[in-house]
Amino acid sequence: MSRDSITPEQVRETADRLGVPLSDEAVADLVAGEDDPPTGDAPEPAETASNVTRADDQLNALAYRFDLPAGDGPLSSLSVGVKDNLAVAGVPATCGSAAAEFTGHDSATVVRRLAEAGADVTATTNMDEFALYTTGETCGHGRTANPRVEGCVPGGSSSGSGAAVADGLLDAALGSDTGGSVRIPASYCGVVGLKPTYGRVSRYGFADLAPSFDVVGPLARDVETVARVFDAISGPDPSDPTTYGAGAPEPASAGLDRDGSDLRLGLVEQAVERSRPRVADRVEAVAEAVAADAATVESVSLPGFEDAIAAHVAITGAEFAALLSDGGRAAGPETGFPAAWRETASRLARSPELGERVRKQFVRNRALDEAARDARDDAASATRAAFAGAVRDRLAEFDALVLPTTPTTAPEFGAVSTAADVTETTANTAPFNVSGNPALSVPAGTVDGKPVGLQVVSAWNDEATAIAVGEAVANAGTP
Numbered sequence: 001m002s003r004d005s006i007t008p009e010q011v012r013e014t015a016d017r018l019g020v021p022l023s024d025e026a027v028a029d030l031v032a033g034e035d036d037p038p039t040g041d042a043p044e045p046a047e048t049a050s051n052v053t054r055a056d057d058q059l060n061a062l063a064y065r066f067d068l069p070a071g072d073g074p075l076s077s078l079s080v081g082v083k084d085n086l087a088v089a090g091v092p093a094t095c096g097s098a099a100a101e102f103t104g105h106d107s108a109t110v111v112r113r114l115a116e117a118g119a120d121v122t123a124t125t126n127m128d129e130f131a132l133y134t135t136g137e138t139c140g141h142g143r144t145a146n147p148r149v150e151g152c153v154p155g156g157s158s159s160g161s162g163a164a165v166a167d168g169l170l171d172a173a174l175g176s177d178t179g180g181s182v183r184i185p186a187s188y189c190g191v192v193g194l195k196p197t198y199g200r201v202s203r204y205g206f207a208d209l210a211p212s213f214d215v216v217g218p219l220a221r222d223v224e225t226v227a228r229v230f231d232a233i234s235g236p237d238p239s240d241p242t243t244y245g246a247g248a249p250e251p252a253s254a255g256l257d258r259d260g261s262d263l264r265l266g267l268v269e270q271a272v273e274r275s276r277p278r279v280a281d282r283v284e285a286v287a288e289a290v291a292a293d294a295a296t297v298e299s300v301s302l303p304g305f306e307d308a309i310a311a312h313v314a315i316t317g318a319e320f321a322a323l324l325s326d327g328g329r330a331a332g333p334e335t336g337f338p339a340a341w342r343e344t345a346s347r348l349a350r351s352p353e354l355g356e357r358v359r360k361q362f363v364r365n366r367a368l369d370e371a372a373r374d375a376r377d378d379a380a381s382a383t384r385a386a387f388a389g390a391v392r393d394r395l396a397e398f399d400a401l402v403l404p405t406t407p408t409t410a411p412e413f414g415a416v417s418t419a420a421d422v423t424e425t426t427a428n429t430a431p432f433n434v435s436g437n438p439a440l441s442v443p444a445g446t447v448d449g450k451p452v453g454l455q456v457v458s459a460w461n462d463e464a465t466a467i468a469v470g471e472a473v474a475n476a477g478t479p
Contacts, residue, residue: 006031046107047115048090055123059145059154061164063124064091068115075232076118078225081125081173082111083158086216087205088124095207096127096157098140099353108205109240110174110216110233117232125160125173129355131209132320133157134184134425135416138355143413148190149450152410155185155425158219162189165219172220172229178209179312180406180429182217183441187453188410190443192226192470193219195429197461198436200246201230202237210319213312213433223442223470227253230463248461255467263295263469264398270305271403271428271455282452283404286444289476290469302394302401304387308431311383313423315434388435395437395459400469404428405441405453432457440466445478 011030015022022030047069055062063084070076082088085095087104088111094101107115114121128138136144136159146154147167154163158175162185165173175182177195186193194217201216208214218229231251236243267287272280291297394401407427416422432439437457444454454473458466 046089046112048105049088050090052091057164057169059147059160059163059167059169060139060142061125061144061154061160061167061169063094063126063141063160065123066091068111068121070115070118070120073116073118073232074228075114078119078171078229080114080119080121080229081123081161081164081170082108082114082121083161083173083175084124084127085131085176085207086111086124086174088121091124093124093207094140095131096129096139096141097353097355099355104205106205109202109237111205113233114174114229119172119229119232123164123170125158125164125170125175127160127175128157128181130207130320131157131176131178131181134180134422135159135411135413136163136185137413137416140353140355146189146410149188149410152412152450153188153416155188155406155410157181158185158193161219162186162191162193165189165191165221168221172218172225174216174218174229174233176206176209177215177217177429177433178213178316179426179433182219183405183429183439183453183455184425186219186441187405187455188451190446190451190453191219191221192223192443193217193441194226194230194252194463194466195432195439196230196234196463197246197438198433199242200234200248200438200461200463202233202235202240202243204237204239208319210316212319213316215433223440223467223474224253224256226440226470227251227256227463227467234463246461248463250464252463252467255464255469256471258464258468258471260290260468260472260475261294263290263400263472265290265295265297265469266300266394266398266401267297268305268401268403269299269301271302271407272299274427275404275407276409276447278447279404279406279408279452282445282447283402283454285479286454286473286476287402289479290472293472293476295472297402298398300394300398300401302431303390304383305431307383308387308434309423309427311380311387312426312430312434314380315384384434387431391432391435391437391457392459395457399458399465401457402469403455403457405455409447409450409452428455436460438463438466440470442470442473444473 049066135153144159161173166189182193441453
């Protein structure tokens with residue numbers, strides 16, 4: 001706030017409205033700017049992309065193609081795409097919406113880190129509009145196809161990232177995961193996807209859906225590549241305060257060499273019961289195949305699992321509605337998305353091009369928030385804390401929890417049509433956004449020719465164990 005941007009009348013009016021008594025001296029101090037926060041220099045501008053062109057692939061997985069300068073490093077052999085809600089300097093971004101288009105002058109921290117590690121960051125990937133759906137059908141630029149199952153959805157909201165990796169258009173891609181948006185396309189498309197621990201990966205340059213859940217994570221065709229990409233993008237970032245405690249005892253790739261013979265795995269009963277029988281049977285068979293190498297698998301109950309699903313729906317809806325109401329600006333730590341996004345977001349709610357599903361969700365959740373904010377927030381927060389504690393307690397007994405990533409295989413286009421249908425797609429993934437734990441989806445064979453995902457959940461900041469279990473699953477083969 002600049003020193004000449006506030007008047008004594010504005011200060012007095014605000015204080016009176018809030019019921020805060022202020023002396024004339026205090027008002028004068030505030031107007032003089034004595035309580036203004038310190039200012040600092042912005043990060044150096046990133047390298048700007050060149051040769052930017054609209055992508056044209058049969059899956060509609062990619063949004064833009066471009067060239068971005070890269071260094072030499074551990075990812076030099078990889079072509080990588082990033083979801084359309086991550087800023088790339090010089091590349092138009094839309095968050096999957098026909099109502100939004102903006103071009104930032106800076107790149108997201110994860111994009112910078114990929115380039116510094118030598119990756120060929122070459123494309124942005126299509127997504128469900130504002131990441132508010134789970135099938136890849138609601139992108140304002142056309143739906144994305146599943147390269148593994150004709151006539152079926154690829155999963156979302158990171159639909160383009162999952163489809164592009166599965167089809168070999170990219171070696172790896174970044175998605176964002178608010179309730180399963182990395183793991184669902186990984187499951188439906190038969191690839192590997194990691195939702196990191198909340199706060200392990202910077203969200204600077206990322207357009208949030210629900211800031212207290214959102215995490216950026218990688219997808220690839222194998223566990224090793226996912227681990228390598230995660231290690232390159234993770235760690236504290238001065239531009240994102242939520243990452244300040246993001247240090248971990250070892251890199252995720254350390255799990256690749258870990259002996260899996262002594263693993264203790266807990267198979268989550270509630271998720272098995274929610275899943276289609278043949279999907280659950282497939283995951284149990286793969287878990288037992290891992291146990292054949294002397295690991296142990298035991299069926300366990302996870303208290304509060306169902307309540308966590310409902311809490312996730314309530315919190316996500318409230319946070320998204322608040323963001324859209326306030327021009328894309330979060331009340332808590334900001335993620336530094338470019339000013340061009342703020343200008344676009346301030347007009348979105350009134351745009352005739354805003355998708356009907358997004359419009360309805362915005363109005364509904366804003367109305368709910370205004371009608372019962374305190375009761376809703378208190379109940380959801382209590383549920384969140386209780387479930388996080390339950391997961392922590394279980395992981396004191398087991399190295400990891402395992403469960404079906406999604407209750408079903410990839411649905412046909414049009415089959416997910418109601419709010420209840422959407423919630424069902426996230427039923428096994430969203431609880432671990434609520435708890436904040438890292439969660440990895442790995443392929444576990446097929447049912448009727450459709451990929452099945454097995455989800456591995458480990459303790460906070462212990463991505464290495466999730467990677468170790470994922471590698472054990474991959475090495476066990478398909479029973």
